[in-house]
Amino acid sequence: MFGKIKEKLSRLAEKLSTLIETREISEKELADILEEFKLDLIESDVAYDVAERIAELLKQKLAGSRIPRTENVQVIVRKAFADILRSMLMDPPNISWEIRRKCEKGEPYILMVMGVNGVGKTTSIAKLASYLKEQGISVLLVAADTFRAGAQEQLVKHAEAIGVPVIRAKYGSDPAAVAFDAIQHAKKRKYCVIIIDTAGRMHTDQDLMAELKKISRVIKPDFKLLVIDALTGNDAVEQARVFNEQVGVDGFFLTKTDADAKGGSGISVSLTTGRPIVFVGTGQRYSDIVMFSKEWLIEKIVGSNA
Template sequence: RNKDDKQKEDISADGEAKGGIFSFVREKTIQEKHVDDILFELEMELLQGDVAMEVATEVVENVKQNRIGKKIKRSNDITEYTYYALKDAVEEIISIPGKSMTDMIEEKKAQGEPLVVMFVGINGTGKTTTIGKLANYYLKKGYTPVIAASDTFRAGAIEQVTYHADNVGVKIIKHQKGSDPAAVAYDAVEHARAQGKELVLIDTAGRMQTNTNLMDEMKKIKRVSKPDLVIFVGDAITGNDATEQARKFNEAIDIDGVILTKADADSKGGASLSIGYVIQKPIMFLGVGQGYDDIMEYDSEWMLNQLFSEDDEVAVEDEA
């Protein structure tokens, strides 16, 4: 499955082969003697599509294993078989099970507690915008979120998250620039408890001045606010970079899930294919545009269809 997904995504990046990586396989008539060449070509397509090396290798190996011992007489059968083996390989890679955030809010609500979610990731990936989108998403579902401005290192970060909170219509808990980020997060959790709010969304710094260690700061915020979920926000367009960042955050503070922004513009699909596989954590939401409503819960079936669709055209705006 993994292979399929990646393949498809990669091809669509070229804009030549319609339908992505899969059509690349389907457009050829494969014969037994061609299979290794096709698999090599597939691996190259995946790597060009910014799919992590270990994931590309896994996809190709999976297709190879699936084909061993299969006696296929007609070349069109081989083509179909290779296509479906690829799709299966990709599906396996993108289907990492995880609880939905909505279910988790309900579980915590039953205990009379808010769900506390801490967002981590490098600056510029759309983290703060994503927090605004999620506040809006859950407000519309009838919950009352509160946002914590725990990126206290830049005045601009506090202003930005306040702007989103005001636009969406939720309370923001903030201290002045330079104050303790963990204290802001703690105050937001206490506020939610006191006011019966069901969801706390904690924004955190994505960079530090040289004298402060980013990961140490994240660990401290995590220790103090005791989040139920630590979510890494990555930019789908950056592909391998996002996957590497996720790996680093996961090693340092053990993230629980991923939100990919700019997924609508992720023509190659390398990030969506790689990130879950590499850190073995589920993708929870995808940012698919600039507006507050442009967020969707991740669905591996939907992603598989995107990766293997017949149409390359994605008419969604890039996310801010």
């Protein structure tokens, strides 16, 4: 992941190095090079306005300082890019800590998971449940997807594989009622976290989005997690925007990052909505889940010394 952005960043530094070796770089030359870098970012699935902001901030950082010919331009450019990402991105909340804090009060933490069809939502729920279970947190899964044939069986199969209980209902049942009843069960049985699997839906389907808003109003989740497929490209930004405007999003679970060489969509969904990436799926196994941090992403793009 982020291989394309890493490659484009190296190319930017090489162009600057070539000019600096012969003479002092002019402001216009820097602007032209950064304009090309902005287009490179857009080709790497970074949203246009995000790419424009990054290029402008790089211009401010690099134009405001003279780069001696003896300096390693690669290091300077990478550090400037890393500083920009640190200033723009958000670190996620510590979900495990928030769950434990609410559990100590005798209440289950309600986590509602959303996403369009085919993003890997149910598998991501299983990864998250396994991740929390390994930390000693009692987890209850809820199959509130009462629409898609086979959806509940899929979640049950994952639940059995990782050893956590799951509540299911008849297909055609009201998903809001299913989720509400499951929360009452979780309270009685003293589960610390209840993870609710909602039906996948296109963000353009107004009826299904209205249903999701109803579920949210009924259960009042502590956290609304939107699953985003890293391979989706710029459509991921539109998904994030619509879900956030219509239902509300507290954070993102980014999937299929092991197959995504670009990585720009992951950065863009966070920066365009002002919501953090919380978890990243890095492979096919249940253990292939990483809690996101700014430094994790920066290391992937520019290395550990930036």
